Amino acid sequence: MDVRDAVEADAERMAELTDAPMDVMRNLVHDRTVRIAEEDEEIVGFVSFDAQAQTVYVTQLEGPCETCTELLAEPIRFADREGMTVEYLVGEDDDAGREAAENAGFAEAGYGPRFGSTRTIRYRQ
Numbered sequence: 410m411d412v413r414d415a416v417e418a419d420a421e422r423m424a425e426l427t428d429a430p431m432d433v434m435r436n437l438v439h440d441r442t443v444r445i446a447e448e449d450e451e452i453v454g455f456v457s458f459d460a461q462a463q464t465v466y467v468t469q470l471e472g473p474c475e476t477c478t479e480l481l482a483e484p485i486r487f488a489d490r491e492g493m494t495v496e497y498l499v500g501e502d503d504d505a506g507r508e509a510a511e512n513a514g515f516a517e518a519g520y521g522p523r524f525g526s527t528r529t530i531r532y533r534q
Contacts, residue, residue: 410446410447410448410453410476410479411446411447411448412444412445412446412447412479412480412483413444413445413447414442414443414444414445415438415443415444415445415455416438417435417438417439419434419438419443419445419452419455420432420434420435420437420438421434422452423437423438423443423452423455423471426452426454426455426471426472427469427471437457437468437469440459441457441458441459441468441469442457442458442459442460442483442484442487443455443456443457444456444457444480444483446472446476446479446480453472453473453476454470454471454472454473454476454477454480455469455470455471455472455480456469456470456471456477456480456481456483456484457469457470458483458484458487458495460487460488460491460493463492463493463494464493464494464495464496465484465487465488465491465493465494465495465496466495466496466497467481467484467495467496467497467498470497470506470509473505474505474508474509474512477505477506477509478508478509478512478513481495481497481509481510481513481515482513485513485514485534488534494533494534495515495533495534496518496531496532496533497510497515497531497532497533498521498522498529498530498531498532499529499530499532500524500527500528500529500530501527501528501529501530502527507530507532510532511532513534514534515532515533515534516532516533516534517530517531517532518531518532518533519531
């Protein structure tokens with residue numbers, strides 16, 4: 410698997426992976442740091458993150474569990490270089506997201522905010 414920076418042309422495939430509008434994914438590429446995972450030149454996942462104060466926040470993570478585990482290494486590397494922590498909110502019912510976080514070395518840090526009716530779990534590293 411290869412990991413690279415996202416470009417605007419990736420927005421269409423990102424939208425397919427998330428069932429989100431392409432314009433939303435295009436804005437994500439412009440507004441956040443987004444890293445793309447590719448296998449055989451096909452996008453199989455991505456991670457977006459943003460840094461504020463002393464924390465790097467993972468804002469979106471898509472792909473199979475193993476891919477997500479590898480993608481989480483991207484914000485972790487950035488945070489390590491900058492002396493920051495990393496935080497990732499995962500839906501309570503998102504077993505693959507929780508597994509990826511734990512595989513990447515994150516620890517549960519209690520409940521996070523609700524998004525609609527979805528309760529989240531806060532992971533920190």
